[in-house]
Amino acid sequence: MKAESEKQIQQAESSQLEQSSFGLSALSFKLKIGFDGKRAANNLTGLGNYSRSLIEALANQFPQNQYLVYTPKVKAAKQIDSFFSKENIELKLPGNGSFLWRSLNILKDLVKDDVQIFHGLSHEIPFAIEHTRVKSVVTMHDLIFLRFPKYYKFIDRKLYEWKSKSACKRADKIIAISEKTKADIIEFYGINPHKIEVIYQTCDPIFKGSFQDSTLKRISLTYKLPEKFILNVGTIEERKNLKLIVQALKYVDEDYKLVVIGKKTGYFKTVEKEIEKLGLNKRVIFLQNIPFADLPGIYQLAKVFVYPSFYEGFGIPVIEALYSGTPTIAATGSCLEEAGGPDSIYVNPTDVKGLAYWINQILKSDSLQKEMKTKGLEFVQKFNSPLVTQQLINCYENILS
Structure with a gap:
């Protein structure tokens, strides 16, 4: 050669x-x-x-x-x-x-x-x-x-x-x-x-501006989104650790559902079994093939974005969430603290109760939500x-x- x-x-x-x-x-x-x-x-x-x-x-x-x-x-x-x-x-x-x-x-x-x-x-x-x-x-x-x-x-x-x-x-x-x-x-x-x-x-500029209420309403109706939901975006594979969110969901306010957007792999069956075991079938919604133009709207409608991956090189979904003004929880152990900044929340990727605790803390505190949105948006400007x-x-x- x-x-x-x-x-x-x-x-x-x-x-x-x-x-x-x-x-x-x-x-x-x-x-x-x-x-x-x-x-x-x-x-x-x-x-x-x-x-x-x-x-x-x-x-x-x-x-x-x-x-x-x-x-x-x-x-x-x-x-x-x-x-x-x-x-x-x-x-x-x-x-x-x-x-x-x-x-x-x-x-x-x-x-x-x-x-x-x-x-x-x-x-x-x-x-x-x-x-x-x-x-x-x-x-x-x-x-x-x-x-x-x-x-x-x-x-x-x-x-x-x-x-x-x-x-x-x-x-x-x-x-x-x-x-x-x-x-x-x-x-x-x-x-x-x-x-x-x-x-x-x-991330793509499409995530860097707020959608109008009419657009958000259309997106919500199109994908039958619940009024209150937690969001996860990414390939459904073992490393991304979706199972942890499902396990934590059992300890989260029942009014909130989990919306997952990502391509399914063999790991999906493991997640599916966990959902059935915990009786959460009606609280977890899987969406696929979402048009890219609508994805920012789903981020903006979410109450919390959760990304407990065991390991990432950077974590673009975290950046997308912060630009969307969505409070973010990620995992310790790789580079996600670099992407999410000092005002996002980080948990051990094996800590079910810890993740549930912080989801609940954010959901019940308007002041914490506001602080995380404001400071997260300020931090993410370094990636402009x-x-x-x-x-x-x-x-x-x-x-x-």
Whole structure:
């Protein structure tokens, strides 16, 4: 693979000898930045939202640059179509979309397009990119597959480790999305701390404004939401720890129900059995495939948002809840304190009674609710797009200087 990659690099670079120089003089007016677009072009949640938000914020705040999004395929969806309609965001599809394209063949396209920086948005960068003129950045979201290997198949865990460790060793710069992730990269991969920069995530702008009462009423009626409910958002998997909320619900005011929004996995059966055992069938509501445009309204209608995950790289749902003005309870033990700030509540992810206590405390105290909403909204401003995006562009420029 190495011989093949070097040959492709030489061919691509030789084809550029007669074109304009790749010197720093071009940087004074324009950057050409390439991105791994696998998630941005195909995922409607999680890393897809992260990728689109990051690139879109750059395109809006620094329109003088060109943003090239490389992907072998594109999902047909309104969010994705809207993303690629931006004038300075360009979709780049391969001429030959072989299964090696993202890992190797993309190098030829990057050199041909005069890309100055390539940003791998999720744990990997192309092999041998360090042998080209293209500088590289990789975002590391978490190393959960090493912290909690039991949640992953052996072959998947080894593949993730191989790709991410290689990317960290070869990239010019690593972006960690939290101090906790940075610490994990140093611990597991032995990376020099000076190579890692913590740049927090933000969430989609749609969560940053209040919906009108008429819109909230429509959303409530459409999804048959109860008048009083606790909210949880995220994939229904063991690590996210939904079972703890169900167990705590038994000790919470009976007027309140639990609304869960997330994709079901095999763990759902465990949760379902717990609901039946505790006689809570009428108090737990599962919603799936909620249109992204309506999700902020559900956050805004919730009385409390609960996210007791055992481990996260950052915890975007916590940010979404705080922007929505919803009091938030999260778990200790990972990075959720970084996301939720000093005025959210944190409990041990195995403490059923502790979680129930704090849910009840918030529900019965208007003053506590008001304080958590106000201070939570103040804290979350540190994740606003202009600040995060400026840090990112500074990172790119420092690599090129």
